[in-house]
Amino acid sequence: MLSSSSPTYTEQQPGINLDSIRQDTLGCHDKIYLNSAGASLMPQPVVQIMRDYLNQEEQLGGYAVEQLRTNDIQDLYTELAQLLRCQPRNIAYTNSSTESFAKALSAIPFKSNNCIVTTNDDYISNQIAFLALQKRLGLQIWRADNLENGDIDLNHFEQLVQQHQPALVAITHIPTNSGLVQQVEEVGKICRHYGIWYLLDACQSVGQMEVYPEEIGCDFLTASGRKFLRGPRNTGFLYVSDRVLQAGLEPLFIDRRGAEWTTFDGYQIQDNGKRFEYQEISGSLAGLTEAIRYANKIGIANIAAYNQTLRERLRENLSAQQGLELLDKGSRLSNLVTFRLPGVALETIVNTLKSNQVVYTVSYKNFALIDFTKKGVDWAIRFSPHYFNTLGEMDNVSDIVARINR
Structure with a gap:
């Protein structure tokens, strides 16, 4: 059974x-919801x-309705610009982070002898996309080594960039299967030094922590609405740098929202991020806008600080349990x-967590083939708390895991 105690820590958490x-999160009262990395709980205003x-x-x-809500639709770009510390012109609305990623990939003028430099920890869908490009265009894929602590070996990374002069560097900020936060700013410095296009999958970081693409130095940044931003499914966005806009990069397939048909045999792309958008607008966009507005009112720095408090409590509790193996590696x-x-059947863990109304995710080996092969595991339990959770819930779920572990 869930504990009814939900200690208030607002005085310790400014903002x-x-x-x-x-109160705004109706789904958090009858369960311990720890799956914001999958699909978070939407606030009532959304x-x-x-x-x-x-x-x-x-x-x-x-x-x-689209015409009536023209100003409301424009608010999406304003709110995202505030969240990311960029300009509205740098934002494109999409239906998902995967769509954003595909559009960014399609804008890179790959040639058959080109290569991509990435990491061992990139998201499964991204890795498959790279392999599909390899299959179709003959691109080479180079993956940087990891240090013993799980971080990217930046020396090896730079060696790969220097040696192969890739058409694109593409990495995932936070892998879906791990708590690792990759060194995206350092990668940005390398890409800038060698003049390489840089695509960052920030699906698991935007909304959870402070993410500022201009400080990172990426040319493209993709994210989803349904995860830590607490928006609806089928929403996402793509950040494109001024460098991308000025270079005239454009997606492979453009519709009338992204360009104007100017002559029988010619078109003119939008001079902003909307060149990457499709025409369709729905209530989901309004929901995403409200979710970002909700986060902005609280302040992403405040959210990040409280998330750190939750994370540290949960990790401290779990690391104290004998026999439990925390799998996350990395300096951050x-x-x-x-x-x-180890020694406890996955079915036992699943049934016990379910009976105690804990919502979470199981990550399987094929989600992270390289990482899980190195770690020698076939599956992992993934908890992903967010700022509507309480420290009391971190203690309660740790107690539930401890009972499984006896």
Whole structure:
């Protein structure tokens, strides 16, 4: 059974009114929700604005509502620019982080003798996309080594860049299977020095911590709405740098939102990030806008600070349990906490967590083939707390795991 105690820590966490946040989060009261790295819980204002949008579409039709909400739609770019410390012109709305990533990849003018430099810890869908490009275009894929502590071996990374002059460097900020936070700023410095296009998958970091692409030095940054941003599914965005815009990079497939048909045989792309967008607009965009506005009102620095408090409590509790193996490596760790209990069947863990109303994820070996092969594991339990969780919940779920581990 869940404990009814939810200690208030708002005085210790500037900017975090935990009572108000939990009142807005209806799904957090009857369970311990630890899957924000998968699909987080939407706040009530996000749900309400989507209902209002859908009700309008029921009465007026989609095109009419889009025209009525022109200013509201523009708010997405303003709110994202505030969150990322960039300009609205650098933002494109998409239906997912995967769509953003594919559009960015398609904008790189690859040739058959080109290569991509990446890491062992990139997201499964990204790795498959690289392999598909290899299969179709003959691109080479080079993966930088890891240091013993799990970080990227930056010396090896730079050697690969220097030796192979890749058409693209692409890495994942936080892998889906691990709490590792990769050294994205250092990679950005290397890419700038050698003039290499740099694509960053920030799907698991935006909304969880402070992420500022201009400070990182990336040319493209992709993210999803449904994870730590607490928005709806089928939403995402793509950040594109001024360098990309000025170079005239464009996606392989463009529709009328991204370009103007100017002559029988010619078109003119948008001079901003919208060149990467498709025409379709729906209530999901309104929901994403409200989710980002919600985060901005709290302040991403405040969210990041409280997330660190949650993360440290959970890791401290779990690391104290004899026999439990925390799997996350790296000099900097995130709110993705992965572990296993050697000698305890996965089915036993799954059934016990489910019966105690704990929502979490199991990561399997094929999600992270290289990393899990190195670690010698076939699966891991992944907890991903977020700022609507309490320290009391971190203690409660740790106690539940301890009972499984006896």
